[in-house]
Amino acid sequence: xxxxxxxxxxxxxxxxQRVTLRCSPRSGDxxxxxxxxxxxxxxxxxxxxxxxxxxxxxxxxxxxxxxQFPDLHSELNLSSLELGDSALYFCAxxxxxxxxxxxxxxxxxGSRLTVx
Amino acid sequence: xxxxxxxxxxxxxQEGRISILNxxxxxxxxxxxxxxxxxxxxGPTFLISISSIKDKNExxxxxxxxxxxxxxxxxxxVPSQPGDSAVYFCAASGTSGTYKYIFGTxxxxxxxA
Numbered sequence: 001x002x003x004x005x006x007x008x009x010x011x012x013x014x015x016x017q018r019v020t021l022r023c024s025p026r027s028g029d030x031x032x033x034x035x036x037x038x039x040x041x042x043x044x045x046x047x048x049x050x051x052x053x054x055x056x057x058x059x060x061x062x063x064x065x066x067x068q069f070p071d072l073h074s075e076l077n078l079s080s081l082e083l084g085d086s087a088l089y090f091c092a093x094x095x096x097x098x099x100x101x102x103x104x105x106x107x108x109x110g111s112r113l114t115v116x
Numbered sequence: 117x118x119x120x121x122x123x124x125x126x127x128x129x130q131e132g133r134i135s136i137l138n139x140x141x142x143x144x145x146x147x148x149x150x151x152x153x154x155x156x157x158x159g160p161t162f163l164i165s166i167s168s169i170k171d172k173n174e175x176x177x178x179x180x181x182x183x184x185x186x187x188x189x190x191x192x193x194v195p196s197q198p199g200d201s202a203v204y205f206c207a208a209s210g211t212s213g214t215y216k217y218i219f220g221t222x223x224x225x226x227x228x229a
Contacts, residue, residue: 002159033217042122042221043160043205056216090159092217104150105207105217107159 003027006091006108014116018079021111025072025093031055032074033105034066037088049074081115088112119143120208122220130228135193137223139206142187146208150217151180151191154203163204164191196227 003026013019025032034046045058049068060066063081068074078085089112092105121140129135137151147168152160166173166180166189173180179192193200203222 002161004159035219043207043219045216045218048216058216092159104162104165107152107161109157109159 002106002108004091004093004106004108006089006111008111009109010112010114012114012116013081015081015083017081017115018077019081019113021076021078021089021091021113023074023076023091023093023108025074025091026106029093029095029106030072031094032068032072033092033094034060034074034076035090035092037090037110038084039087043090046076078113081113083115086113086115118221119146120206120218120220122204122206122223124223125221126224126226128226128228129196131198132195135191135196135200135225135227137191137193137204137206137225139189139191139220140187141189141208143208143210143218144187145210146218148209149180149182149189150207150209151178152205152207152219153200154205154222160205193225196225198227198229201225201227 005024007022030051033048035043046060047066048056052068066076088110090110092107150165151163154160164175164178182189203224205219205222207217207219209217
């Protein structure tokens with residue numbers, strides 16, 4: 001158990017819909033990262049938050065948005081869903097003080113999104 | 117632009133032998149490298165890391181080698197065990213200005229009993 005909790009584990013929805021994925025980081029971790037893994041693909045970095053503020057952005061579509069709340073949990077919002085958005089979405093957390101690396105990322109078990 | 121590349125999608129090794137997984141990177145700003153293992157239906161789990169000030173780091177059966185001039189790192193697993201069968205991802209990050217961890221596409225390792 002990594003200590004990172006993601007909900008829901010599975011989600012099936014239709015094209016055009018909007019979903020919200022939720023992540024609770026490990027206790028004490030200030031940074032949250034979101035990754036997308038499409039079928040047989042690597043982990044594509046989407047976005048990082050540190051203590052409520054966006055710190056780094058990757059290949060995140062404009063239809064996607066995220067935020068980190070004062071209690072440090074994070075949500076990834078996916079809207080106007082397309083078939084190609086079907087993927088595993090992982091959240092990871094790290095201690096990461098002010099962008100200085102202090103070690104590894106700890107990953108949740110992922111949220112599997114299926115868009116029909 | 118794939119900044120971290122794992123050119124072998126799969127690898128099969130006999131139990132007890134050495135497994136060598138390779139990873140190449142292009143961004144010279146990367147100075148911290150990690151290996152993760154992923155089983156089906158689970159999140160990636162951390163295996164071992166190496167800072168650019170080192171060229172080798174060892175943890176039990178796992179050793180990571182870093183060749184900065186070649187922008188290449190490798191993970192050695194000795195001896196390989198059936199339980200090591202998983203997808204292995206390498207990742208890279210920089211401590212000066214970029215806080216992203218960039219992952220490769222993974223190598224599926226199968227250890228044959």
